[in-house]
Amino acid sequence: MQRTELEQLMTTEGLNLLDSLPPYTNGANIVRSVADLRKRGYPAALVGAVMTQARLRARATAKFGDFADRMLFTEAGLEQATRLNVAALHAGRFRTAGVTRVADLGCGIGADALAFAGLGLTVTAVERDEVTAAIASYNLAPFDTATVEHGDAESFDVSRVDGLYFDPARRTAGHTNTSRLNDPADYSPSLDHVFRLAERMPVGVKLGPGLDRDLLPADAEAQWVSVDGHVVETGLWFGALAREGIRRSALVIANGRTDELHAAVDSDDVDAGALGDYLYEPDGSVIRARLIGDLARTMGARMVTEQIAYLTADSLVETPFASAFRVREVFPFNVSSLKKELKSRGIGRLEIKKRGVDIDPATLRPKLALQGTEEATLFVTRVGGRHSAILADRVG
Structure with a gap:
């Protein structure tokens, strides 16, 4: 936003015009609003400024809730x-x-x-x-x-x-x-x-x-x-x-x-062990804070593999600090065989997650040629030192 645009917007006329606009929803709505304002004689610069603010207010609702309707913004701000x-x-x-x-x-x-x-x-x-x-x-x-x-x-x-x-x-x-x-x-x-x-x-x-x-x-x-x-x-x-x-x-x-x-200190000190019935993906804040060890101890969990931020346990533990997945099966990571396994299970919707392996989920997905009505989550990671594919279901 330029200073001249702001000066036009921050007038009684500009602010009243902004507050009078209908909710910023879709393209047709926006085009109609712009055409109506121009037809009513408002300058193009002012129309552009108020429409920009209407768009930013709509986006800002995710951060500010109802307060966004009475605030002004810049894109970067x-x-x-x-x-x-x-x-x-x-x-x-x-x-x-x-x-x-x-x-x-x-x-x-x-x-x-x-x-x-x-x-x-x-x-x-x-x-x-x-x-x-x-x-x-x-x-x-x-x-x-x-x-x-x-x-x-x-x-x-x-x-x-x-x-x-x-x-x-x-x-x-x-x-x-x-x-x-x-x-x-x-x-x-x-x-x-x-x-x-x-x-x-x-x-x-x-x-x-x-x-x-x-x-x-x-x-x-x-x-x-x-x-x-x-x-x-x-x-x-x-x-x-x-x-x-x-x-x-x-x-x-x-x-x-x-x-x-x-x-009081970092706590990444947790041993790896056998893959259990449940796999846990710690929240990103826990990973960045390096508190995976403390989280594992509160859950009675262990690492799937050392230095990779997945936990596993033999029973389901509810925690706000990790997402839980029920393990179905574990396969060696091979695209051709994995494609067949997923097809045989009718899995057409697949959430793909990876850690500790050099693959791109966006590149892997089309190679799997997914078909069917079932859904699942696929973890591509290392288990026991080998590249593996863990087929699981998200809990909750």
Whole structure:
């Protein structure tokens, strides 16, 4: 979004027009809306701006629920914004730690700042991009305890607050078509700057789920967060925001529940054993937190193969930290024979998963020439040192 587009949108006329639009649903609906607005005399630039916002609001419902209907977005800002239920957990840490004045440095469109203000904290949200800062100001306008400043995170006077929250820019500048920055030294602000401040006061940091573990400071609590099966972030917490005795945690948010597995250290130390009646695929947050050993012990499970993140057990154990599959059969991995086995069982719908083997499920699928009405899950992995295909049924 360009500044001129934002200026047109953020007028009484523009905002009223946006709020008057019907739900953004399908192509025909959109074409009719655009034609109607142009027929009514609205400028093309304004029509384009409000239609873009309508589309982004529709997408944002997955992250913000009903709040999305009264917010503004940029493409990049929405993609990078924290989900509101996760942001509420961030805010809860600050309130529990007794922090009352927090700076959200690199606030983007204001998702985390919304949660801070919603819990009654005084929040100063700082954003270096002018358009994004203006959008954050609009989104935070309902909260008297929130202010937005257009500025640079590294220049902020931290003595004004008693806690800091960072969401460093990990993409190139822009509102659309941004690309990821691979070197943490290129983040804005840099991790070195963030970690130096963490030595002085409570600091929380949102980073990508694929963070290099060598960058984890020894005094930080690292939490990997999964929402509906997708790992969405790594949170680093310092000082009063870090919980005593916890350095690794996996937080799983799914099916209206929030569950956490945590430990003082990594725990990948679990032996491999014979494949049992059930196979378990740990949630991605558990894998990234390296808490598979702790999970296995709570389940009475073992690894299918060392260094491969599948667990197995002889009985069904319900856990929010892993998906369960009932093992049907195990075959040597051979495409021709596997094709025959699946055909004989009438399997036409097949979920293909793989670990520890060099295959591409998208390439394998057409070779299997699936036929039939039955469905199953196929795990291609190593069992007992051999490439194997495990045919299984998803439980629940």
